[in-house]
Amino acid sequence: MIEEQPPSSLLDKLQHAVKMRPRWYFWLRTVGIALGTAALAVVMVFAIGALFFLWRSRELGVLPGFGFRGVPFLLGNFPWDAAILSFLGLVVLLMLLRRFTPSYRWPMLFVVALAVIGATFFGAWASRAPIHGILANRALRGELPHFFGRAYRPFLENDRVVVGEITKIKGDTYTLETPGGDVTVKVTDDTRLPPFSLTTGTAVVVIGERKGDRIEAEAIRAAHRRMMMPQRRHED
Amino acid sequence: MDPAPVASFVNGTDSRAKTDEQLVEEAQTGDQLSYTTLVNRYWQRLVGYVRKLLPGSSDAEDIVQEAFVKAYVNLRSFNPDRRFSPWIYRITHNTLVDHVKTLKRQPLPFFDPDVLFPHPVAPDNPHEEVEIASVRKVLGEHFNELDPRYREPLILRYYEHLSYRDIAEVLRIPIGTVSIRIKRGLEKLRERLPNDLI
Numbered sequence: 245m246i247e248e249q250p251p252s253s254l255l256d257k258l259q260h261a262v263k264m265r266p267r268w269y270f271w272l273r274t275v276g277i278a279l280g281t282a283a284l285a286v287v288m289v290f291a292i293g294a295l296f297f298l299w300r301s302r303e304l305g306v307l308p309g310f311g312f313r314g315v316p317f318l319l320g321n322f323p324w325d326a327a328i329l330s331f332l333g334l335v336v337l338l339m340l341l342r343r344f345t346p347s348y349r350w351p352m353l354f355v356v357a358l359a360v361i362g363a364t365f366f367g368a369w370a371s372r373a374p375i376h377g378i379l380a381n382r383a384l385r386g387e388l389p390h391f392f393g394r395a396y397r398p399f400l401e402n403d404r405v406v407v408g409e410i411t412k413i414k415g416d417t418y419t420l421e422t423p424g425g426d427v428t429v430k431v432t433d434d435t436r437l438p439p440f441s442l443t444t445g446t447a448v449v450v451i452g453e454r455k456g457d458r459i460e461a462e463a464i465r466a467a468h469r470r471m472m473m474p475q476r477r478h479e480d
Numbered sequence: 481m482d483p484a485p486v487a488s489f490v491n492g493t494d495s496r497a498k499t500d501e502q503l504v505e506e507a508q509t510g511d512q513l514s515y516t517t518l519v520n521r522y523w524q525r526l527v528g529y530v531r532k533l534l535p536g537s538s539d540a541e542d543i544v545q546e547a548f549v550k551a552y553v554n555l556r557s558f559n560p561d562r563r564f565s566p567w568i569y570r571i572t573h574n575t576l577v578d579h580v581k582t583l584k585r586q587p588l589p590f591f592d593p594d595v596l597f598p599h600p601v602a603p604d605n606p607h608e609e610v611e612i613a614s615v616r617k618v619l620g621e622h623f624n625e626l627d628p629r630y631r632e633p634l635i636l637r638y639y640e641h642l643s644y645r646d647i648a649e650v651l652r653i654p655i656g657t658v659s660i661r662i663k664r665g666l667e668k669l670r671e672r673l674p675n676d677l678i
Contacts, residue, residue, distance in 0.1 A: 250523040254545045258519070258552055259512055270557040348652040 292367025
């Protein structure tokens with residue numbers, strides 16, 4: 245077998261035409277990638293935190309209790325912006341990890357599961373950060389830029405759904421305190437009520453036919469927690 | 481030009497006695513002869529590796545040249561505490577993939593279920609010479625019929641004598657996936673044989 249030798253053109257090129265990159269170039273590159281990845285991870289955790297926060301503050305967990313009636317409201321009020329941003333962040337983060345770390349040594353399913361569990365854990369933790377409440381209040385007061393303000397509105401906004409706290413009960417009429425002001429809820433024989441009696445101070449979600457500040461309730465479900473009300477500034 | 485005699489003596493010692501990693505360390509300080517020794521050491525192996533993956537192509541030498549240039553440019557990113565062999569194979573593999581993408585000769589799998597799930601790792605024992613010889617013989621005859629994802633680990637294992645760990649590093653896939661691909665590749669070769677040659 246004839247021993248093949250590298251062509252002289254390659255050896256000439258190596259000696260005269262190409263230069264080795266300096267060590268600092270690789271240090272800088274590594275630091276850049278690490279900082280970029282960390283920044284992306286922070287944005288992603290923030291987005292997942294917003295997702296959890298908005299899920300809670302919009303009382304979306306209550307809507308499946310309304311059956312099929314609740315589905316359009318759930319889809320219409322789901323924080324898609326935060327969900328899409330979280331998903332894209334996670335995908336890019338996984339690509340970076342796969343490309344620049346030895347994570348390729350583990351099956352992708354492990355890496356994806358670990359990333360999803362980690363992101364969910366940190367996201368749930370980050371959703372308790374005061375920044376989300378502050379931003380939600382600013383969104384309510386219209387102090388955030390249009391897209392951000394719309395994405396951050398913290399409660400269900402719909403002509404057929406009202407979320408609020410019962411402040412007064414008079415026969416089959418309830419008065420709800422909502423972020424948009426008081427709303428009167430009319431309960432009829434056809435109204436599907438929760439399996440417990442409603443009292444003042446209970447936070448509820450009402451679906452029905454709304455006319456101005458009155459709503460004829462088709463169904464009422466208890467909210468998981470008290471509605472987050474917009475915090476007015478002192479000068480308001 | 482025959483560079484071998486020139487590159488044989490580096491810094492007054494016979495460079496052939498030095499390990500790849502020692503030569504890289506010297507090359508990183510600007511000793512070009514050490515790098516030339518590495519080029520001589522790996523040239524034939526890498527050209528053979530690329531030829532087996534691109535049978536009938538005349539581009540093998542160009543691909544390996546490009547890989548050596550890339551390796552030289554990025555040589556200072558290499559940690560000499562690690563092994564040089566998987567690193568240079570990895571660069572050659574990437575250059576080859578880029579080349580195939582440019583030519584659009586073969587569809588490159590975007591999603592590979594093999595890397596998704598964990599697989600048991602078969603023992604990485606050195607194979608008997610007889611088995612290696614018979615696998616190489618059959619593999620040589622059926623290169624083109626084998627799916628590239630099975631072909632490459634088999635070539636790296638049976639021609640380039642890389643360990644499963646090194647193959648995993650070259651292809652950047654889990655070691656269990658290397659094991660399963662070699663196993664499946666051998667099974668596919670066996671299907672093509674009338675008797676139990678392997």
